[in-house]
Amino acid sequence: xxxxxxxSPFSNGNLDxxxxxxxxxxxxxxxxxxxxxVKKGTSLEGRMKETVGRHxxxxxxxxxxxxxIEGVVDGVTVCDYAGFVRLVEEHRPHSWL
Amino acid sequence: xxxxxxxSPFSNGNLDxxxxxxxxxxxxxxxxxxxxxVKKGTSLEGRMKETVGRHxxxxxxxxxxxxxIEGVVDGVTVCDYAGFVRLVEEHRPHSWL
Amino acid sequence: MxxxxxxxxxxxxxxxxxxxxxxxxxxxxxxxxxAYDQEISAAFLDDAVFSLKKGQDTSExxxxxxxxxxxxxxxxxxxxxxxxxxxxxxxxxxPDDLIVDVEVVDGATLRKAMGEQDVLLPF
Amino acid sequence: MxxxxxxxxxxxxxxxxxxxxxxxxxxxxxxxxxAYDQEISAAFLDDAVFSLKKGQDTSExxxxxxxxxxxxxxxxxxxxxxxxxxxxxxxxxxPDDLIVDVEVVDGATLRKAMGEQDVLLPF
Amino acid sequence: MTFGILVQEGPYNxxxxxxxxxxxxxxxxxxxxxxxxxxxNDGVTNTTKLMDIPADDRHISKRWSELGAKGVPLIVxxxxxxxxxxxxxxxxxxxxxxxxxxxxxxxxxxxRLITFGD
Amino acid sequence: MTFGILVQEGPYNxxxxxxxxxxxxxxxxxxxxxxxxxxxNDGVTNTTKLMDIPADDRHISKRWSELGAKGVPLIVxxxxxxxxxxxxxxxxxxxxxxxxxxxxxxxxxxxRLITFGD
Numbered sequence: 257x258x259x260x261x262x263x264s265p266f267s268n269g270n271l272d273x274x275x276x277x278x279x280x281x282x283x284x285x286x287x288x289x290x291x292x293x294v295k296k297g298t299s300l301e302g303r304m305k306e307t308v309g310r311h312x313x314x315x316x317x318x319x320x321x322x323x324x325i326e327g328v329v330d331g332v333t334v335c336d337y338a339g340f341v342r343l344v345e346e347h348r349p350h351s352w353l
Numbered sequence: 354x355x356x357x358x359x360x361s362p363f364s365n366g367n368l369d370x371x372x373x374x375x376x377x378x379x380x381x382x383x384x385x386x387x388x389x390x391v392k393k394g395t396s397l398e399g400r401m402k403e404t405v406g407r408h409x410x411x412x413x414x415x416x417x418x419x420x421x422i423e424g425v426v427d428g429v430t431v432c433d434y435a436g437f438v439r440l441v442e443e444h445r446p447h448s449w450l
Numbered sequence: 451m452x453x454x455x456x457x458x459x460x461x462x463x464x465x466x467x468x469x470x471x472x473x474x475x476x477x478x479x480x481x482x483x484x485a486y487d488q489e490i491s492a493a494f495l496d497d498a499v500f501s502l503k504k505g506q507d508t509s510e511x512x513x514x515x516x517x518x519x520x521x522x523x524x525x526x527x528x529x530x531x532x533x534x535x536x537x538x539x540x541x542x543x544x545p546d547d548l549i550v551d552v553e554v555v556d557g558a559t560l561r562k563a564m565g566e567q568d569v570l571l572p573f
Numbered sequence: 574m575x576x577x578x579x580x581x582x583x584x585x586x587x588x589x590x591x592x593x594x595x596x597x598x599x600x601x602x603x604x605x606x607x608a609y610d611q612e613i614s615a616a617f618l619d620d621a622v623f624s625l626k627k628g629q630d631t632s633e634x635x636x637x638x639x640x641x642x643x644x645x646x647x648x649x650x651x652x653x654x655x656x657x658x659x660x661x662x663x664x665x666x667x668p669d670d671l672i673v674d675v676e677v678v679d680g681a682t683l684r685k686a687m688g689e690q691d692v693l694l695p696f
Numbered sequence: 697m698t699f700g701i702l703v704q705e706g707p708y709n710x711x712x713x714x715x716x717x718x719x720x721x722x723x724x725x726x727x728x729x730x731x732x733x734x735x736x737n738d739g740v741t742n743t744t745k746l747m748d749i750p751a752d753d754r755h756i757s758k759r760w761s762e763l764g765a766k767g768v769p770l771i772v773x774x775x776x777x778x779x780x781x782x783x784x785x786x787x788x789x790x791x792x793x794x795x796x797x798x799x800x801x802x803x804x805x806x807x808r809l810i811t812f813g814d
Numbered sequence: 815m816t817f818g819i820l821v822q823e824g825p826y827n828x829x830x831x832x833x834x835x836x837x838x839x840x841x842x843x844x845x846x847x848x849x850x851x852x853x854x855n856d857g858v859t860n861t862t863k864l865m866d867i868p869a870d871d872r873h874i875s876k877r878w879s880e881l882g883a884k885g886v887p888l889i890v891x892x893x894x895x896x897x898x899x900x901x902x903x904x905x906x907x908x909x910x911x912x913x914x915x916x917x918x919x920x921x922x923x924x925x926r927l928i929t930f931g932d
Contacts, residue, residue, distance in 0.1 A: 706824070706856060706859075706898070707897075707898070708897050708898065709855060709856045709898075737827060738824060738827045738856070741824075741859060741898060741899070744898075744899030745899070746899035746900070746901055746903070746904065747896070747897065747898065747899045748896040748897075748899075748901070749896070749897065757899070778865070778866040778867070779825075779826050779865065779866075779867065780824070780825070780826065780827075780859060780862075780865065781859070781862030781863070781864035781865045781866075781875070781904065782864070783864055783866070785864070786864065786899065786904070
């Protein structure tokens with residue numbers, strides 16, 4: 257299954273819950289304010305590096321660009337809306353709202 | 354000044370920010386889902402006990418009752434809407450939304 | 451024409467009651483879905499465990515008290531009702547505090563059940 | 574009739590831009606208030622520090638890019654512009670990443686400034 | 697004392713609107729004056745008269761209108777209202793659509809300004 | 815493949831409505847079929863035709879209506895709509911107000927159901 261997170265990990269616990277429940281190799285897609293999680297150089301970078309070792313992690317390009325985020329944590333795949341659609345084709349999605 | 358928090362501390366960082374910024378003796382009022390913070394026996398009880406040592410802490414009765422919360426952390430004052438109004442009379446309020 | 455197998459649909463409840471409408475409007479969906487002969491499950495984690503808490507009294511708030519409705523989940527065909535253990539423990543709650551019989555499961559068991567669903571609906 | 578002293582009004586911005594409208598609609602309020610000859614301040618903490626980040630490009634989202642408007646805060650009479658240090662650091666940002674000149678302050682300094690206000694408006 | 701109220705969220709979806717209402721009732725009961733209730737952001741959706749509410753639930757927009765009838769000014773931000781499809785055709789009685797400057801006036805005139813939101 | 819879409823939040827206030835729209839456009843471009851967009855919770859407020867939007871911003875309800883004109887079913891939950899003052903007088907063209915059972919149908923008929931919310 258595909259886990260989708262749309263909230264900032266700095267202000268909200270949705271990503272925490274997602275990571276607690278997700279099993280190894282479940283893909284995680286970050287959209288909207290969720291993309292802050294993969295910015296390079298934040299206090300969460302260590303945790304996100306571990307996460308990338310355990311899960312394929314994707315972040316939506318339109319949301320990264322809108323927020324001026326250029327550098328993302330190594331191993332994170334940046335995808336467009338078409339990539340988002342393909343992820344949902346391949347996996348049943350759950351939005352952690 | 355009076356700090357008002359209306360979000361659950363289990364899912365949201367508003368109470369964390371409030372406690373980071375508030376200075377000793379600033380009163381804190383918990384309303385809506387914010388009242389979960391003062392429930393007895395949660396994983397936050399230790400932290401709330403410290404908070405009560407540093408701040409007058411109030412929780413809105415109508416919101417506690419609606420959520421079935423009976424036991425509150427020692428030192429927390431339960432108040433009704435009239436008490437809420439009196440707190441705002443005495444202090445300029447800030448809502449941490 | 452071939453009869454379609456029932457679909458597995460899980461309501462993943464994570465919001466607290468009363469502070470927002472999701473718990474209430476989510477419950478309205480569950481009750482309607484019960485009429486469609488699908489395989490319905492409901493999971494409660496994070497603040498949604500408070501939706502199941504006994505002793506809610508909304509009279510002072512002046513809003514509807516709907517926790518009793520959770521009692522009819524089983525009658526409405528919601529056969530699996532999961533509560534995540536860690537969510538319950540963090541909030542100082544035990545199964546005795548809850549208004550319905552539920553299965554308390556760890557995160558891995560919940561994830562496994564989620565993985566078996568055709569549709570996951572967050573409320 | 575006695576002339577009232579100008580009021581001290583602070584906008585306490587905490588939300589990220591784009592994910593919700595608060596940053597944008599909050600800015601609209603600041604610009605209007607500028608015409609009222611009061612003492613206006615703006616504080617940015619938590620995810621609101623991202624509102625001030627350089628290089629925002631919303632073309633792919635198809636929404637308005639309004640960060641440039643923060644540059645005119647000073648011209649609109651917002652004399653004090655605070656950014657909380659810890660919020661900035663946690664997010665891996667430095668003052669050089671920001672679109673406007675701001676005063677980076679610690680939590681205690683921010684609290685002191687908040688305590689001097691007549692009105693605090695959260696956005 | 698005089699209180700100005702800012703409501704940032706819509707009715708039913710969040711408790712903010714209920715909290716604001718109960719606060720105002722208590723303030724009036726304590727003898728205070730409400731300088732005005734300003735509806736901003738999704739808060740503007742409190743003021744549509746098209747709500748159709750079951751008899752066993754509170755009718756939020758009617759409740760606001762009744763407060764307006766008692767003399768509490770209800771001000772709906774025009775810019776936020778346009779964005780959300782609230783106009784004078786659907787506006788409850790005893791409310792008015794006006795500019796953001798009215799929020800500034802509330803901040804200047806009121807002893808306290810308190811915000812209810814999400 | 816067939817996709818059902820659930821929208822739980824109103825327009826402008828949260829990005830959810832934009833994300834849903836962009837996802838649908840991309841899915842259609844990839845040759846998929848949208849079985850329907852179900853508006854629930856505050857999501858029902860996406861479908862008022864009374865929005866009055868500046869020319870330099872996207873017009874969200876018009877955008878939905880255009881998608882409806884292209885054959886994407888737009889279904890607005892009647893119970894949620896009544897609560898929020900959305901009725902057939904203000905509903906955009908090419909949308910319909912219907913019961914929660916329609917969401918159940920979407921869940922049963924679609925290969926994937928995806929939710930956009932706050």
